[in-house]
Amino acid sequence: xxxxxxxxxxxxxxxxxxxxxxxxxxxxxxxxxxxxxxxxxxxxxxxxxxxxxxxxxxxxxxxxxxxxxxxxxxxxxxxxxxxxxxxxxxxxxxxxxxxxxxxxxxxxxxxxxxxxxxxxxxxxxxxxxxxxxxxxxxxxxxxxxxxxxxxxxxxxxxxxxxxxxxxxxxxxxxxx
Numbered sequence: 413x414x415x416x417x418x419x420x421x422x423x424x425x426x427x428x429x430x431x432x433x434x435x436x437x438x439x440x441x442x443x444x445x446x447x448x449x450x451x452x453x454x455x456x457x458x459x460x461x462x463x464x465x466x467x468x469x470x471x472x473x474x475x476x477x478x479x480x481x482x483x484x485x486x487x488x489x490x491x492x493x494x495x496x497x498x499x500x501x502x503x504x505x506x507x508x509x510x511x512x513x514x515x516x517x518x519x520x521x522x523x524x525x526x527x528x529x530x531x532x533x534x535x536x537x538x539x540x541x542x543x544x545x546x547x548x549x550x551x552x553x554x555x556x557x558x559x560x561x562x563x564x565x566x567x568x569x570x571x572x573x574x575x576x577x578x579x580x581x582x583x584x585x586x587x588x
Contacts (some may be wrong), residue, residue, distance in 0.1 A: 427489030428565035430521065430552045435483070442479045449475065485550045486521045488570055495523055496550045497535070502571050504529035509546040510559060510587065511579040519557045522549025524577075545579050563587045 449471040487494040492501045493508075500523060507524040524546050531537065537547045563576050576587040 427487055427569065428562050429484050429487035430556050431483040432485045433553055438479065438482050441482070442475065445471075445475045445478070485552050488566070490569060493523055495521070495548050496538075498531060498548060500525070500529075500532075500548075502574070505574060507546075507575045507577050508562070508566065509544065509549070509577045509579055509584075510557075510562070511541075511543045511545070511549075512554070513541070513543040514581075517554050518551040519554050520544040520549050520551055521557070522546030543579065543581075545584070559587055 449468055453468050484494065485496060488508075492499060493505050494500070504525050505523050506526050509520075509522045509524060511520040511522075513520065520541060520543060522544055525548070531548070538549060540547070541549065559576075559578070566574055566576050577584050578587050
């Protein structure tokens with residue numbers, strides 16, 4: 413049974429995520445991994461008289477999750493939030509902050525942490541941005557971000573204490 417302040421863990425699809433732009437390097441890595449697995453399957457099939465399809469089927473989830481992880485800039489789900497490469501438990505997050513700098517093709521998405529929270533070892537916050545009040549944030553392409561969808565998913569899957577705040581030049585407001 414889920415704790416009172418924690419969402420129920422239902423499935424991987426119950427999340428909100430924003431991915432980065434298309435990267436030829438990531439796509440080349442994906443196809444290289446696929447080619448490597450197929451080659452390994454052929455070699456094992458030949459050397460060990462083993463079915464190569466087993467290797468391919470076993471490797472697909474790992475390749476898929478690796479490629480997905482390389483592309484995700486911002487995500488939250490039942491386990492917590494991910495901002496860039498920083499994974500945060502729900503107990504450390506108090507608010508998500510969204511800022512849209514004027515004359516920019518990007519939206520800044522960040523998280524405010526509780527006062528006693530610290531970033532995980534090795535994690536670094538980006539340089540402060542004048543339009544973003546949160547210290548930990550990422551910049552995403554404007555056309556890949558949907559505030560309404562983020563608010564809807566946050567209400568459904570995030571703990572009740574999480575707010576989505578919109579930071580504007582006139583001040584901050586709770587997104588609705």
